[in-house]
Amino acid sequence: MKKVIVGLDIGGSTTKVVGFQNAQLLNETYVKSSDPIAAAYGGLGKFLTVNQLQIEDIAKICTTGVGASYINNDLLNRETVVADEFEAVGLGGLYISQLEEAIVVSVGTGTSLIYSSIDKTEHIIGSGVGGGTVLGLSSKIINYRDFDLISELASKGNLSHVDLLVGDISKNVPGLSLEATASNFGNVTDNASNEDFASAIMNLVFQSIGTTAVLASRLYKIKDIVIVGSVVHVKQAEKTLKQFEDLYQVNMLLPEKARFSTAIGAALTGMKR
Numbered sequence: 001m002k003k004v005i006v007g008l009d010i011g012g013s014t015t016k017v018v019g020f021q022n023a024q025l026l027n028e029t030y031v032k033s034s035d036p037i038a039a040a041y042g043g044l045g046k047f048l049t050v051n052q053l054q055i056e057d058i059a060k061i062c063t064t065g066v067g068a069s070y071i072n073n074d075l076l077n078r079e080t081v082v083a084d085e086f087e088a089v090g091l092g093g094l095y096i097s098q099l100e101e102a103i104v105v106s107v108g109t110g111t112s113l114i115y116s117s118i119d120k121t122e123h124i125i126g127s128g129v130g131g132g133t134v135l136g137l138s139s140k141i142i143n144y145r146d147f148d149l150i151s152e153l154a155s156k157g158n159l160s161h162v163d164l165l166v167g168d169i170s171k172n173v174p175g176l177s178l179e180a181t182a183s184n185f186g187n188v189t190d191n192a193s194n195e196d197f198a199s200a201i202m203n204l205v206f207q208s209i210g211t212t213a214v215l216a217s218r219l220y221k222i223k224d225i226v227i228v229g230s231v232v233h234v235k236q237a238e239k240t241l242k243q244f245e246d247l248y249q250v251n252m253l254l255p256e257k258a259r260f261s262t263a264i265g266a267a268l269t270g271m272k273r
Contacts, residue, residue, distance in 0.1 A: 003059035006047065007083070007267030008040060008075075009260075010067030012109055014230055015039035016263040017047040019058075020271060026051045028260045036067030040075055062270035064088045064262060066109075083266040086123045090116025092265025093226040096255040103222055105213045106262060107131065107229035107237075113216045124216050129208045131231040137201045142194040150198050151234040157199025161192040180247070181207060202236035210244045210252070217250050226253045228261035 002022045009016040015036075018028040029046045033039035040063070048055065055076050062083040063071050074080040093104030094116050101117040103124070109132035113124040131147065139145040144153070159165070164186030167178030184204040213225045227241060232254050241252045257264070 004053065004057050005267050005270045006044070006058055006061045006078075007088070007263040007265065007270070008043065008061055008063045008065075008068075009088070009263035009266060010036045010040055010043075010063060010065040010071070011230070012066055015043040015065075015067070016230075016260045017043040018260050018263045018267055019047060019051065019053075020267050021057075023271075025264065028257070028263070030259070036070040039067065040071060044076060060270050062088075062266040064266040081270065083269040084121075085262070086112070086114055087121045087269055088262050088265035089228065090114045090121035090265065091268040092261035092263070093228050094118075095264050095268060096228070096257045096261050097224070097226045097253050099224055099226065099253075101222060102224040102226045102253075103213060103216045103220060104226045104228060104261075105209065105216075107209060107227060107232050111209050111212070113212060115216070115220050115222075124219070125212070127208070127212055129205055131205075131229075133205050134201055134231075137204075138198060141201065142197050144194070144198070147231065147234075151202070151236065153195045153198035154202045154234070154236040155199075157193070157195035157197070159196070159199050159203055160187070161189045161196040162200035163187055163203060176247075180243075199236060202234070203240055206237045206240040210241050213252075214244055214248045214250055217248075223249065224251045224253065226255065226261075228255070228258045230259045232258050 004019045004021045006019045016030045019026040027050050029050050031043045058078045061080040064083045064085045089106045104114040104116050106112045110130040111127040115122040138150045163181050164183040166180045166182045
């Protein structure tokens with residue numbers, strides 16, 4: 001039986017672990033920890049347990065993510081290498097979307113945009129707007145810093161109590177919905193609730209990400225945009241990003257395994273080598 005190539009995406013708070021055996025993706029898993037070394041060992045142990053594997057079944061471990069720089073030695077006495085993060089983002093995005101070419105947008109604490117094809121990967125640009133922005137703004141505006149709770153609040157909010165909409169300033173703008181945002185936080189009302197502010201914060205962040213993604217897609221003349229990362233499946237994020245499809249004739253794809261995409265890409269870099 002062919003041994004397993006493991007991909008380990010060590011984030012600031014969550015570490016994702018995947019593996020390929022005979023080119024087949026095994027059951028993925030993740031652990032939450034801000035300590036990269038503890039997360040790496042804990043994630044690997046959980047991955048082995050979930051897939052009923054032994055340490056000896058691992059041929060290579062490919063690490064990526066912000067915590068990868070803290071891993072200075074082989075993990076579990078298995079060959080451990082650092083995968084190029086941009087290549088991992090690109091390859092993972094193509095794998096989970098089953099595309100041969102795409103703009104891959106990785107949303108984490110911040111955001112990075114990658115052009116990826118079967119032949120090459122290019123880092124287009126990065127942005128400081130991401131999940132960290134949601135947490136920072138929420139902690140100061142509504143005094144919440146739990147992402148899941150903020151997401152739940154956002155799902156119940158009314159954007160019109162905080163954002164200025166196109167319909168607030170015009171009866172008709174060709175090509176734009178009257179529900180489109182004219183100005184983020186441009187219409188804050190005295191009775192705006194925490195739910196309204198949470199919704200507006202999510203809208204601000206994911207509209208910024210969507211706008212940058214559309215610009216990248218136009219630069220590379222590609223309509224397929226793959227969104228990956230741990231935060232992309234919150235309802236508000238998906239709703240906001242999907243609005244760009246009709247507006248700019250692009251395909252905003254949020255694949256089921258978006259959370260594990262970069263870990264998958266890291267493992268794929270090891271398989272390529």
